[in-house]
Amino acid sequence: MWTVPKPKYRTGLCAEGEIAVNIGGVRVVLFGEVLNRYPESRLAELLNCSTQNHEVISSLCDDFDPCRKEFYFDRDPEAFKCIIDVYYFGEIHIKPGICPICFIKEMEFWKIDQNVLDECCKSCLSEKEEELTEIANKVKVILEDLEVDECITRTQRCQRFLWRLMEKPGSSLPARIIAIASFLSVLVSAVVMCVGTIPELQVTDAEGKLVEHPVLEGIETACMLWFTAEYFLRLASSPNKLHFALSFMNVIDFMAIMPFYVVLSLTYLGTTSMMELTNVQQAVQALRIMRIARVFKLARHSSGLQTLTYALKKSLKELGLLLMYMGVGIFVFSALAYTMEQSHPETLFRSIPHSFWWAIITMTTVGYGDIYPKTTLGKCNAAVSFLCGVIAIALPIHPIINNFVVFYNKQKVLETAAKHEVELMELKSGKDARRESTSSLSK
Template sequence: MWTVPKPKYRRGSCDEGEIAVNIGGVRVELFGDVLNRYPESRLAELLNCSTQDHEVISSLCDDFDPGRKEFYFDRDPDAFKCIIDVYYFDEIHIKPGICPICFIKEMEFWKIDQCVLDECCKSYLSEKEEELTEIANKVKVILEDLEVDRCITRTQRCQRFLWRLMEKPGSSLPARVIAIISFLSVLVSALVMCIGTIPELQVKNADDKLVEHPTLEGIDTACMLWFTAEYLLRLASSPNKLHFTLSFMNAIDFLAIMPFYVVLTLTSLGTASMMELANVQQAVQALRIMRIARIFKLARHSSGLQTLTYALKSSLKELGLLLMYMGVGIFVFSALAYTMEQSHPETLFSSIPQSFWWAIITMTTVGYGDIYPKTTLGRCNAAVSFLCGVIAIALPIHPIINNFVVVYNKQRVLETAAKHEVELMELKNGRGVRRKCSN
């Protein structure tokens, strides 16, 4: 079996056909035939260049000892130990403890293409690059909030001030107060919507029908006016209005506001005969129910809810597997229950689609008891479906929780890294960037 000669870590002069490199104090002797496997690399160029051509040598290394034919490099020796693996194994692994971004710079210095990285290291590198991109975006946002551009016009100054006031709660005390008011308005609006459905608190209108109490309706109107003013101010001060309009959370805000004005238009401008139509009344009732979308506005003010959304998004594969397992189980156990219960004269399973409901509430351990088996085989089938449902639900729970912990810790690390990056930029520039800027 043919074996590849290893690099030699020893002192002394190198033999003919070898090259000696000193990487940060670590002397390594490499074989020429091995280096020529990658002729475009820096080490291969050093091997093949003339020792008398000092200009070329000085462009390829930091220093050179002609007597010992030794090249000196002020580079990381640990990273170099990974680099030389490509000459012997045609692939490179990034060892633990080495920054992947710095390692890529080392590969560029030694003129090694990134395609030789192993697949596991490529995925690890892409993950780190995404993290750096997120840190850079956070740093950009922080700098935009802290720095004052003296070249912009008065209108742009007012727009930026209003944008920070409505969208950046951490930029100033008034912005934090506005965020708290918005948060409380959402809670009050949701509470009023729930209390308004209590029959004891409702009043009768001219048609002797129970409607929402005028006081609660006034509170809800005040909350809606606040939501409307907040949305319009954020839209007017947004630097990119198209992106603002198409944003998911802003679309939720719009859906929470829109039903109020549609109902107001139908009730104030519509004639009495028109409002008596059943389809119009149903439309008004549906629009009133859409007020529940206001509760999703809490996600814009809560980083915890945003983290939960990101965690669920990263757990789509696990959630998909859960739905697939539950779907297969529901189909199998409902069909078995229907077949086993047909022998009983008072069976509650009239069809397989009607048995789906029983399978759902059984596998999810709800068990309403409205539909239940009456035969022995049916009860055994119910016991098995119950156990399979518990197992199917329990299996993806740990990956989902782990994804939430990973996303939460990652968000905190990225925010801390962005703040540290801003502090380093302040130190490098020799000036302090003010945390609160007033125009």
């Protein structure tokens, strides 16, 4: 519906100081004094230009009826209803059902500045622009996978083939096999790392210390050799090696490989005497613990884990609120518990910092049981603390889950849109090729 005051719909001639426009079959008469509020807009230029200057008129509108003094525009009348609001109210709201990107093109056509958009519409527009950028990036990736350039050198062709083989599991059957082998290697390596700590499966070395079983150590070495070869092949085939090396997931890959070779060099490459030093032994143990970083390599092969990571990034505000709630609750209830339990001779709460552990496991409903209240007031405080903990944890859970679902569905829609865009491009290129061949045959 038009807002008040609304433009005039009539079939007669417009009066002095008015302008008649026909927007896609909808005739509207507008007041000149209203249009002059934005003198640089297209409608204001039409109002102020001479009806005898046909060249200027033809550049500003699609057609002109000199008898009725009516300007015709082959534009969307629904979008024009939003455009006309700027002359009356100084701002524009995009109606539901109108594409924000298409509406921006309408604003550019009518020469209306984007600053008059309402803030809510600007946020919607920025979101749509981000989606289009993501679709364009996905289309670019798909086209790069399908691209076959005959002019590149043999070295570049081999590099591209190797990059697709290591980074694009869907490009061919060998690439899919390599991706599955890499995934299984991560799982096997993680299982071997866990099983190797079982005392019954360990063996005694010459110094009487328990070490990993040689079979497990051999499997671990084979997995690390595979990870090393995979990393360097991907690095060698990468189009941008600096970006590859600084990428978060590739840094994790490097951190998962590096400890193995550091420990190997300290153990077997002439530094055995140094291994007796306590600091060196602790460093080696820390490097061995860093092997757990290879578990994060699974994220490279799992779109679900990647979606979870992005969803958590989008939910940083909710996670911050959760930590704030829990932090305040832990401080308050640990201080109350310490104060209330001091009257008991066998109290387990020796200090407020020592009580933080009790507050954490109570508010998270874990209930480890190593520290517990013994007084009546302390037990009441514990009951209130875990009830507050349940509420504090439950409040931000729904927004986090909702962000995950929204992001996951959005990625699916964007991937589908990118594939449809590529199909349309292929269809259009096929039509152009057939048109060219038909024209050449006719000649």
